[in-house]
Amino acid sequence: MIDFPAEEFRERLRQAQRATRESGSDAMVLTPGPNFRYLAGYRAHKSERLHCLVVPAEGDPVLLTPELEAPQARGTPIEQLGVELVSWAETDDALARLVDLLPGGARRIALDDRMWAMHTIGLRRKLPEVEQALAGPIMSPLRMRKRPAELTALGLAAAAIDEVHAHVYEWLRPGRTERWIAREIGFAILTTGHAKVEFVIVASGPNAASPHAEVTDRELERGDPVVVDIGGVMPDGYNSDCTRTYSLGPPPKKFQEYYDVLLEAQEAQCEAAKPGITAARLDAIGRDIITRAGYGPNFMHRTGHGIGLETHEHPYIVADNYTRLTQGMTFSIEPGIYLPGEHGARIEDIVTVTEEGNARLNARPRDLTIID
């Protein structure tokens, strides 16, 4: 993980204020979650107690916290920037405090996409004349293009999950259950530097045909393909996500055939990710290769998703997203082929768009790893 300097947050706040102004809102109210963390620099507790960062289009931001959570905000980047901290006591009307902190005469307020409904509706009751909008469209263009310090953080997260994949072969053995293997992997995710295990998919044999399979008590058998898709959150909040497919001994002939197709598709997409190409086109490049080989219907999900303070965020690499990729955008390229009742495969890397092309953050070999 890295320590982000307070200056980094000053710049983020400046950009968020400008984006708020340009959106036509008078202020943005962010509650605990990734948007809040992006600007405030710390992870606040999500609860029924109102805790929010008020970012006005003009003027100084204010942090409103429940009194008992005020110590959490001390020493954080947002406090180091000198942002005023206002706390409310248990018997105060927290929404009334928020109303006091909003710019006078505000006509439109952008609220965090994940603000609790009890707070958004409560605020509407207090300010029936004020239009409510979503903060997501203001924040996601900022979060979508990673800043240099964020790329460093995502690179470290990718290296940490690569280190886990480097050990997966030790745990995949005939007779062990998916659940047992997932526990070992979960522990390794923590010991490689992550603060939290976000998800562990160990999908063996026919279970590999389900892209988001939950682990089961199925015991691995010789000849099984195994999809291992794992990710965690680093202490700085940035996520890792990487899939490799393994085989316990030589795989079925048909499997090796479509794995080669999948690898070709994933390689072609990783080659093609560069400034100017649309997300839709990037999706089509892999899908066309898979479709021409006869597996089109077996690749039923989008190619990938952005990654940062969330595992899934903009930009989505999907057929109806005509966003043009630009430098700093960081996302997964993870085509898959799934044969119901038989097996499946997926290969996933995180890539970041550079000035002229892209850099892959994950570096583990992508050829089918056959474990003997």
Ligand code: ZN
């Ligand atoms: Zn994944």
Ligand code: ZN
């Ligand atoms: Zn992913």
